[in-house]
Amino acid sequence: MECHKIQRELSAYLDQEVPSFTKKKIEKHLDGCYECRLKYEELSALVGNLNNYQSIGLSNDFTDKVICKIEEENAIYNLSLEDWLSSLFVNNKLITIAMLIISFLGAISLAFIANELQLFTLGTILYHLFSSSYFVSDKLIQLYPELMLYLQSALVVSILSFIVVIQRFKKRDDS
Amino acid sequence: MNKGEKGLIQKCKNGDKDAFRILINKYKTDAVNVAYQMISDRQLAEDIAQEAFIRVYKNIKNFKEDSSFFTWLYKIILNLCRDYFRQQPDEDLLSLEEPPLRNVLRRQVPDEEDAPERYLEKKELQRVIMEGLDTLSFKHRQVIILRDMQGFTYQEIADFLEIPLGTVKSRLNTARSRLQKYLTNSKKKQIN
Incomplete structure (x- = not known):
């Protein structure tokens, strides 16, 4: 060679x-x-010097600084709304699912009300989308008028829970 | 990865800060040193190591444990160093080509018995090596640090940087030759 x-x-x-x-x-x-x-020989000397390279010391409070920064960042809680909502869902699965069902029922009752008022086409569309065709038929309401009452109370509960969620999110931001 | 470390990582995943403190104490010197070797700035090296540990803590839940904890930390540090290099304006890179020879200690007649003199010589050599490393490109410096200062094998470096083994060999060869050239030139300058 x-x-x-x-x-x-x-x-x-x-x-x-x-x-x-x-x-x-x-x-x-x-x-x-x-x-x-x-x-x-030169190469071998160079590598020998590199191998014996002395490490530098570091400040005594290095670990404290890192932990401090982590705590600061946790305090700022730099999470987006989606992250927060997903963590809320993971931590309170049952409550969130119940809230979603109630909100869904609330939406159905909104559709009913809109349909009864006969004011908006949107109401009619929503009505057909959510209620008559799939879940609650007109006849069902006629047979059990109290069903409307349940749906309306579900609407109230869903509005209340929505307010609670907003308040909790505001509280998180403040802290 | 040993059992104790696995246990610590598991605790960190559950948000145990004391366990994380132990992990930091175990790896902080290596972490700061590898960052220092990459960027030759003590304060910046500490900042980068700190940032790396914070990132580790934030993402520890996603750590799969198929590589060692240190390898993972290493990758984060190297990525941070690379980001730092990318952020540097071009003039800085140019000025690195010819680093000023500050406080040059002229080589005296070597005396085996003279411990302080030998210490100074060693310090001076280290300083020149650091300057030499500064003149190398990021990828060349990276392989020298991983191989000669951190003691990784060629295969480990190849896996780590996700490059072929042959590339590790040739890159290391080029990096060492360039560093050697720099040291020789700098010695010549000192003698003149």
């Missing part, structure tokens, strides 16, 4: 990361080539 090829392999040879075949070739070449041997 020529010198430049050998010199390209010296680094890996020094780290014993060359196949034994190449290793023998390099050793043979080094025996006969003063320039490459000098390069190898």
Whole structure:
């Protein structure tokens, strides 16, 4: 092998990361080539110096600083609304599901009311979307008029729970 | 990863700050040193290590434990260092090409018995090595630090940086030659 090829392999040879075949070739070449041997010795000295590199010390309060910063960030509670809502859902699965069902029923009652007022096309659309076609038929309301009352109370509860959620979110922001 | 460390990580996942404190104490010196070797600024190195630990804490729930904790921490530190390099304006990179030889201690006649002199020599050599590292590109400095200062094997570096083994070999060879060249030139300058 020529010198430049050998010199390209010296680094890996020094780290014993060359196949034994190449290793023998390099050793043979080094025996006969003063320039490459000098390069190898220089490289070996450099790596020795790098290996013995003294580590620097660090400030005593390093750990405290890190913990302090973590606590600061936790205090700011840098979460987005979606993150907060998802954490709310994970922590209070039952309550959130109940709230969602109640809100859904509330939406149905809104549709009913809108339909009864006969004011908006939107009301009619919502009515058909949520109520008559899938869940609650007109006849059902006619048969059990108190069903309307339940739906309306569900609407009230859903509005109340919505207010509670908003308040809790505001509280989180303030803290 | 040993059992004790796994237990600590599990505790951290449950939000135990004392467990995290133990982890920080265990790895802080290595973390600061690897950052320092990358960017040659003591204060900045501490800041980067701190930021790395904060990121670790925030994301520890997502830590899969298929690599060692330290490898994970290492990757975060190297990414932060790389981001730091990217943020540097071009003039700074140019000025790194020829770092000023500040407070050059002229080499005296070596005296084996003279301990303080040897200490100064060693310090001076380290300083020149650090300057030399500064002249290397980020990827070259990275392999030198991982191999020669942190003692990773070629295979580990290849896995770590997600590059082929052959690339690790050639990159390390180039990096070492450039550093060697820098040291030789700097010695010549001191003698003249």
